[in-house]
Amino acid sequence: MIIDIVELTKIYGSQKVVNALTLQIPKGEIFGLLGPNGAGKSTAIRMLCSIIKPDFGEAKIAGFNLFTQQKEIKKRIGYMSQNFGLYGELSVIENVRFYASLYGIKDENAIQQLLQTYQIDQFKEYKAGKLSGGYKRRLSLVCALVHNPDVIFLDEPTAGIDPVTRKELWDLFFKLSAEGKTLFVTTHYMEEAERCNRVAFLNHGKLVTVGNPQTLKNALSDVVSYAYSGDFKLEMIDILKESKGIVLVNQFGKTVNILVDKQLNKITLQALIKPFIKQEPTLVNTEINLEDVFIVMTQDETR
Numbered sequence: 001m002i003i004d005i006v007e008l009t010k011i012y013g014s015q016k017v018v019n020a021l022t023l024q025i026p027k028g029e030i031f032g033l034l035g036p037n038g039a040g041k042s043t044a045i046r047m048l049c050s051i052i053k054p055d056f057g058e059a060k061i062a063g064f065n066l067f068t069q070q071k072e073i074k075k076r077i078g079y080m081s082q083n084f085g086l087y088g089e090l091s092v093i094e095n096v097r098f099y100a101s102l103y104g105i106k107d108e109n110a111i112q113q114l115l116q117t118y119q120i121d122q123f124k125e126y127k128a129g130k131l132s133g134g135y136k137r138r139l140s141l142v143c144a145l146v147h148n149p150d151v152i153f154l155d156e157p158t159a160g161i162d163p164v165t166r167k168e169l170w171d172l173f174f175k176l177s178a179e180g181k182t183l184f185v186t187t188h189y190m191e192e193a194e195r196c197n198r199v200a201f202l203n204h205g206k207l208v209t210v211g212n213p214q215t216l217k218n219a220l221s222d223v224v225s226y227a228y229s230g231d232f233k234l235e236m237i238d239i240l241k242e243s244k245g246i247v248l249v250n251q252f253g254k255t256v257n258i259l260v261d262k263q264l265n266k267i268t269l270q271a272l273i274k275p276f277i278k279q280e281p282t283l284v285n286t287e288i289n290l291e292d293v294f295i296v297m298t299q300d301e302t303r
Contacts, residue, residue, distance in 0.1 A: 001060075002027040002151060002182050003048070008057035010043050017043045019205040020057065025198075027150075030173060030183045032196035034294065040205040041186035042082060045155045048184070049079045062150050075103070078144030082156040082186075084136045088129025092120060092139055095128050096146060103147035114142050118172065134165035141172065152176065154185045158192065170195055190291040199290070203298045216293050222262055223247050225292065226283040228273060229255045236276035243272055248296055258283075259292060 003025035010018040018040040025031045033041050046052045048059060050070045059066035062076045086095045096111055105111070115121035120138045123131060128139055137157060144152055154173070158166040170192070173183055177197075185196065193199045194213050201208035201216075209216060231254065240249045240256075245264030250257040260269060266283055273281040 002062055004060045006058040008054050008059055011055045016205050021207055027182055028177055028180050029197045030177050032193050032199040033186045033202055034193050034199050035202035036188055039202045041202055042155055045153050045186055049153055076150045078149040078152040080140045080144045080154045080157055086128050090128055091125050092128055093124040096142055099143040100146045105147055118142050133161045151182045156186055193290045201294050208297050213290055217288050220288050223259050224262055225286045225288045226258045227255055227286045228283055233276040
């Protein structure tokens with residue numbers, strides 16, 4: 001395993017922000033650490049990058065001990081932070097050269113090749129602070145890769161950017177994985193989890209579950225998902241949530257996704273809905289997604 005984490009813990013005051021995190025990640029995997037804001041994702045990634053010190057636990061990255069061999073680890077990892085952390089008053093090329101110098105990299109051809117590979121060479125004389133959000137992310141990625149690391153930590157790498165740019169970045173992530181790089185990605189976008197080889201759910205600092213996306217969705221094999229679309233009285237949501245056999249009710253405008261136990265048949269569910277709508281209720285079977293899985297697995301903790 002290129003990343004081996006055993007009960008890694010970080011405490012602030014009386015709160016365990018990361019609580020006994022244990023994970024094993026093989027080389028070349030795109031691994032997603034998922035959870036809502038405040039779940040402890042960024043704290044976990046900062047510990048693994050030696051930005052903050054863990055309070056308890058053990059971890060090895062590329063065979064080196066997180067507590068005693070931090071210099072060796074830093075040579076082998078790249079880190080792309082959640083917020084733009086480069087120098088806005090420096091040009092693109094000056095930022096990349098600066099980060100290269102931190103690792104003793106002086107190969108100008110390699111630097112230019114990186115800029116071309118990540119399609120930012122045409123902006124190399126622009127000040128970094130003037131770039132669009134998407135190109136700022138590309139520049140951050142180039143700086144994280146300038147020393148050719150084995151492991152790349154990506155903390156919310158697509159937060160706040162448009163869907164097209166998000167897809168383009170993920171295409172780059174897939175390419176890195178195909179080259180043998182290991183990517184450790186934190187995100188709260190559940191649709192991005194579908195792109196990972198494996199994912200782990202983190203909630204209130206605790207690991208809830210870990211597995212590949214399809215396996216996690218299969219964990220709800222005893223649940224059926226329906227969608228109702230149309231006008232309804234708002235009281236319907238509260239009544240459904242309190243009804244026996246209802247696992248989850250999730251509203252998106254005039255569409256309500258309803259997860260139910262298999263024992264609760266469609267006719268019974270239609271009867272529950274009918275008093276709150278004007279027309280005959282129509283329910284459509286839908287696929288369970290990772291957002292459904294996460295909410296179901298964590299809702300008891302958040303009530």
